[in-house]
Amino acid sequence: MTIPKINTADQAWVRKMNRSILLAIFRTQKTLSRAQLAAQTGLNPSTVSKIIHELIQENIIRETVLSQSGTGRPGLMLEINPEGGCALGIEINVDYIELLITDFSANTLWRTNQATKPEAAQDGIMKQVIKLAKEALIFIQSHNCHLLGVGVGVPGLVDVASGLLRVAPNLNWVDIPIRDVLANYFNCPIYVENEANAAALGEYYFGAVRNVKDFIYLSAGIGLGSGIVMGGQLFRGMFGFAGEAGHMTLDTNGELCGCGRRGCWETFVGPRSVLQRVRRSLTLGAESVLFEMVDGNLQNIAFDDVVKAAQNGDKIANYALNEVAFYLGIGIANLLNLFNVEVIVLGGALNKASPVFLKDVERVVLENTLIPVREHLKIIPSAHGADACIMGTIALVLDDILREPALL
Ligand SMILES: [Zn+2]
Numbered sequence: 275m276t277i278p279k280i281n282t283a284d285q286a287w288v289r290k291m292n293r294s295i296l297l298a299i300f301r302t303q304k305t306l307s308r309a310q311l312a313a314q315t316g317l318n319p320s321t322v323s324k325i326i327h328e329l330i331q332e333n334i335i336r337e338t339v340l341s342q343s344g345t346g347r348p349g350l351m352l353e354i355n356p357e358g359g360c361a362l363g364i365e366i367n368v369d370y371i372e373l374l375i376t377d378f379s380a381n382t383l384w385r386t387n388q389a390t391k392p393e394a395a396q397d398g399i400m401k402q403v404i405k406l407a408k409e410a411l412i413f414i415q416s417h418n419c420h421l422l423g424v425g426v427g428v429p430g431l432v433d434v435a436s437g438l439l440r441v442a443p444n445l446n447w448v449d450i451p452i453r454d455v456l457a458n459y460f461n462c463p464i465y466v467e468n469e470a471n472a473a474a475l476g477e478y479y480f481g482a483v484r485n486v487k488d489f490i491y492l493s494a495g496i497g498l499g500s501g502i503v504m505g506g507q508l509f510r511g512m513f514g515f516a517g518e519a520g521h522m523t524l525d526t527n528g529e530l531c532g533c534g535r536r537g538c539w540e541t542f543v544g545p546r547s548v549l550q551r552v553r554r555s556l557t558l559g560a561e562s563v564l565f566e567m568v569d570g571n572l573q574n575i576a577f578d579d580v581v582k583a584a585q586n587g588d589k590i591a592n593y594a595l596n597e598v599a600f601y602l603g604i605g606i607a608n609l610l611n612l613f614n615v616e617v618i619v620l621g622g623a624l625n626k627a628s629p630v631f632l633k634d635v636e637r638v639v640l641e642n643t644l645i646p647v648r649e650h651l652k653i654i655p656s657a658h659g660a661d662a663c664i665m666g667t668i669a670l671v672l673d674d675i676l677r678e679p680a681l682l
Contacts, residue, residue, distance in 0.1 A: 292317055293325050297334070297676045298506075302484050305338060305351040326352060333358040333420075334378070334675070354379055359422040362410050362460075363667030365469070366403060366428045366452075368445060368496055373406050374664050375413060378422070380480050380672070384413045396447045400455060407459055423463040425670030426452055427472035427663040429495065434514030437466035443521075443533040444496045444546075465670040469493075470621075471508055471517055472666030473658070474501025477619050479669040479676075481657035486617045490609055492519070492602075493621030493662060494577075497532055498540035502613065507677065519609060520544065524601065542601035545577040545623045552580055552594050562590040577623045584630045592630075599631035603638025610643045610651065621656035628655050 430442030437453020474491035498520030528537025583591035
């Protein structure tokens with residue numbers, strides 16, 4: 275039998291795979307010895323040593339304290355080098371812009387945010403982004419940071435290959451070439467991603483699901499966003515538009531959605547719709563503590579107020595959240611029947627309402643999923659809360675370096 279000769283391209287590919295396999299381990303385990311890396315990956319110890327040598331030369335990995343465990347000669351432990359470079363995250367949200375610079379271990383180095391007006395034209399918002407990005411650049415240059423990449427999270431559909439924000443349904447933004455605009459200022463990779471997709475990745479790298487390979491992140495801001503992670507990688511679809519679970523149609527004759535269609539899932543569970551229904555009930559004369567909480571100005575009712583009122587036994591607030599729990603449960607059940615993930619992570623307003631309705635959501639999910647699908651299911655709150663998207667933008671940068679290779 276003749277053994278086929280591996281050509282140079284194959285060798286380069288194998289080297290890249292081995293490097294990715296080694297780096298991916300550091301996502302969940304802080305320090306490891308060379309021997310542990312070899313044992314856990316099944317790679318030849320000499321291959322591990324060779325790749326680690328390269329990664330140390332590149333400042334991505336560093337040697338740290340001596341390993342105390344085991345018999346034999348103690349070896350130096352290895353860890354991600356926080357000084358290996360920095361990442362800039364930019365969150366462009368409905369009513370604010372947030373920027374964060376972290377080191378390679380996601381420790382905060384610099385942070386700023388600024389309010390925006392939801393009605394501001396998209397050109398005005400981008401000017402504000404550039405102004406803040408220039409401030410970030412001054413920090414990066416004055417501290418001699420090696421900028422590994424810029425991650426951007428936006429509340430809309432993104433063509434990830436070109437970094438173009440195609441449409442933001444709740445903001446009436448269309449076709450903003452975010453990567454091209456930022457490329458005028460940054461000479462490094464720029465990753466533009468939907469905010470819920472970014473947040474899902476942030477929970478995977480630094481948050482609630484570090485050891486979970488298959489999960490769905492659901493988050494309510496104005497509408498309802500979701501990010502699907504399968505096998506440790508974002509499920510993006512052909513152009514990056516996958517995961518728009520909030521726009522699954524539940525009722526073709528339902529309420530009008532921000533996307534222009536009717537009866538999307540987010541019109542049942544998104545805060546904007548919930549608040550509209552609460553205001554409608556109050557206008558029709560229903561009694562509620564919410565009146566006093568906002569001094570009679572119904573426009574000032576926020577989703578947090580509804581949660582607080584429900585916790586104090588208010589009937590209108592409880593009815594509203596029961597309805598959210600029911601439809602949230604139905605939608606999650608549909609997603610589970612489709613994707614059979616291990617964990618559902620609730621972020622944004624859903625996280626805040628969890629103490630009130632999580633048990634009801636779980637009950638509806640159990641009643642509406644097939645038995646094998648719901649076994650071992652966990653529905654848990656997000657670890658990052660209001661920081662979900664901005665931490666996700668940092669994860670976008672690190673993901674390009676630490677991502678586990680897909681199975682062949
Ligand atoms: Zn919709």
